[in-house]
Amino acid sequence: MSADRLIRKIMEKKSVLCVGLDPVVEKLPESLRKDIEKGGKTLEAAADAVFKFNKVVLDAIEPYAAVVKPQIAFYEALGVPGLEAYRKTAAYAKALGLYVIADIKRGDIGTTSEAYAQAHLGYTDILGEKRRAFESDAVTINPYLGDDSNHAFSQWAAKEDGMTFLLVKTSNKTSSQLQNQKIGERCVFDVVGDMLKESPFAVKGDFGYTPLGAVVGATHPEELSQLRSSLEGCFFLIPGYGAQGGSADDATQGFDARGLGAVVNSSRGVIYAFGEEEDFGAKIAEAAKKSRDDLNAALERAGKKYWEA
Amino acid sequence: MSADRLIRKIMEKKSVLCVGLDPVVEKLPESLRKDIEKGGKTLEAAADAVFKFNKVVLDAIEPYAAVVKPQIAFYEALGVPGLEAYRKTAAYAKALGLYVIADIKRGDIGTTSEAYAQAHLGYTDILGEKRRAFESDAVTINPYLGDDSNHAFSQWAAKEDGMTFLLVKTSNKTSSQLQNQKIGERCVFDVVGDMLKESPFAVKGDFGYTPLGAVVGATHPEELSQLRSSLEGCFFLIPGYGAQGGSADDATQGFDARGLGAVVNSSRGVIYAFGEEEDFGAKIAEAAKKSRDDLNAALERAGKKYWEA
Numbered sequence: 324m325s326a327d328r329l330i331r332k333i334m335e336k337k338s339v340l341c342v343g344l345d346p347v348v349e350k351l352p353e354s355l356r357k358d359i360e361k362g363g364k365t366l367e368a369a370a371d372a373v374f375k376f377n378k379v380v381l382d383a384i385e386p387y388a389a390v391v392k393p394q395i396a397f398y399e400a401l402g403v404p405g406l407e408a409y410r411k412t413a414a415y416a417k418a419l420g421l422y423v424i425a426d427i428k429r430g431d432i433g434t435t436s437e438a439y440a441q442a443h444l445g446y447t448d449i450l451g452e453k454r455r456a457f458e459s460d461a462v463t464i465n466p467y468l469g470d471d472s473n474h475a476f477s478q479w480a481a482k483e484d485g486m487t488f489l490l491v492k493t494s495n496k497t498s499s500q501l502q503n504q505k506i507g508e509r510c511v512f513d514v515v516g517d518m519l520k521e522s523p524f525a526v527k528g529d530f531g532y533t534p535l536g537a538v539v540g541a542t543h544p545e546e547l548s549q550l551r552s553s554l555e556g557c558f559f560l561i562p563g564y565g566a567q568g569g570s571a572d573d574a575t576q577g578f579d580a581r582g583l584g585a586v587v588n589s590s591r592g593v594i595y596a597f598g599e600e601e602d603f604g605a606k607i608a609e610a611a612k613k614s615r616d617d618l619n620a621a622l623e624r625a626g627k628k629y630w631e632a
Numbered sequence: 633m634s635a636d637r638l639i640r641k642i643m644e645k646k647s648v649l650c651v652g653l654d655p656v657v658e659k660l661p662e663s664l665r666k667d668i669e670k671g672g673k674t675l676e677a678a679a680d681a682v683f684k685f686n687k688v689v690l691d692a693i694e695p696y697a698a699v700v701k702p703q704i705a706f707y708e709a710l711g712v713p714g715l716e717a718y719r720k721t722a723a724y725a726k727a728l729g730l731y732v733i734a735d736i737k738r739g740d741i742g743t744t745s746e747a748y749a750q751a752h753l754g755y756t757d758i759l760g761e762k763r764r765a766f767e768s769d770a771v772t773i774n775p776y777l778g779d780d781s782n783h784a785f786s787q788w789a790a791k792e793d794g795m796t797f798l799l800v801k802t803s804n805k806t807s808s809q810l811q812n813q814k815i816g817e818r819c820v821f822d823v824v825g826d827m828l829k830e831s832p833f834a835v836k837g838d839f840g841y842t843p844l845g846a847v848v849g850a851t852h853p854e855e856l857s858q859l860r861s862s863l864e865g866c867f868f869l870i871p872g873y874g875a876q877g878g879s880a881d882d883a884t885q886g887f888d889a890r891g892l893g894a895v896v897n898s899s900r901g902v903i904y905a906f907g908e909e910e911d912f913g914a915k916i917a918e919a920a921k922k923s924r925d926d927l928n929a930a931l932e933r934a935g936k937k938y939w940e941a
Binding site: 345348349356359360364365366368369394396397399400401402403405406407410428429430431432433435436438439441442443447448449450451452454455456457465466467468469470471472490493494495496497498499500501502504505506507511514515518562 | 654657658665668669673674675677678703705706708709710711712714715716719737738739740741742744745747748750751752756757758759760761763764765766774775776777778779780781799802803804805806807808809810811813814815816820823824827
């Protein structure tokens, strides 16, 4: 399998925008916060409000984005009811035809990563019955445990026509602390990149991309450009655009000459764009449209028009 | 805060055994598998059986272990019902007085790790109400994103008298792929060790240990011994003993001269020790007792009798 399914969605939507779904209770619209108060400020009430919010967000952004990325941590913080809201959110997004990248950043010894992969990319075998725990098209994964872990995920991605996105160079401030340490002339993140290039699962599809993607932050445009050259065939998920400080022009460094090979994530910049307004769906749609156009304009400036590819 | 609360439990129980709770449906006792069949082989039926199993396991091992380590991946594979079984398992273990290390291996950018830390070490603030999503005393965390991530967890550990265990050198086969890469004369895992030593949260308690622990596998006894010297004051969680191939004598390399500073995990070797027998609780208790005695005997051979410390 490959990245073809994802790339076809991008070309169909004419959008490289990925919208991050990172719900935080105190940032919800006032009407939903009132519902939580009425519900006794419980985990259940908060989780219900989050799912209601996400449905409005998903309906609003659907015309302008091909991909969404729920960040499971914010649902885990709401306990079991939060994880039910996560499950329903991912299922609702898939039903709308959006490509769902579960931002889980999991990684463990082989047998344990296998359980995570079943949970998020595949299914769990319960005495012969296949049951899906959560639904997503792709997952983010952590490289620290090496290929025992990576391959457990890649195998399920291959089986289910999904994808994995390995953390290579993250967008946060202390990403350099370990990731930029020098191993000879190269960086730790280059060695992680090798895992992607040398994997038996790195099979290219019609557009030249494998199902083994990488997370590379927009906040480090030089490294993004360098990794674009060294990781040919590897699709990028680019966080850090918008609220974290990366610009659309920075993000274009992660695309190939055809304007393919990446999606750019914005979370807070889109889903909390409503300020004091109660008609928050319209404001979120506007912000998503603006981000899509911003990215497309930057790609055009860079001579990378994927919509003509 | 520090590792004092954990060390006091170890000394009270006279046991350095940590029992891993890694439930897998097909390995459950026959009576519980029959319940799952009767329940339609659903996620709910599987999760119910897992919690019943865990209660028997916890009652059985409680006299012989100070610490338990539920591996959340195996619960996540059973979806939302599985995570409810996870929540109840951790709560039941705490009610029995066991020290609970949530084996979650999370790590993300700062604001996201903060959400994970609230979920597992602290509480979530829902418009002014404090709600606990899951209950545990400590968590395992992944170093790839650096101190933005580490500190979000350490801060909550300090606030709640809990602990964090940073992955330093894991027990799996491909752990060397990244962890043993050479940065100058040192290994990647040594640089990760520096994060523990240089953290502002590395404050020692009465026994000389900080709340910032490390995961170091028993399957690499030389590195375990070397890290014991270099990471003074850092408490070790040692996986890889038993089913993964590490011996009790190997594991003693992770202890200080007083026999303190580590717990040794066994999962499959204890919880699946019942073979065909229906009285599985008694068999599991026997296996836990045997593992405890095996570890204590190895420490005695090494001249590290913590029960006399």
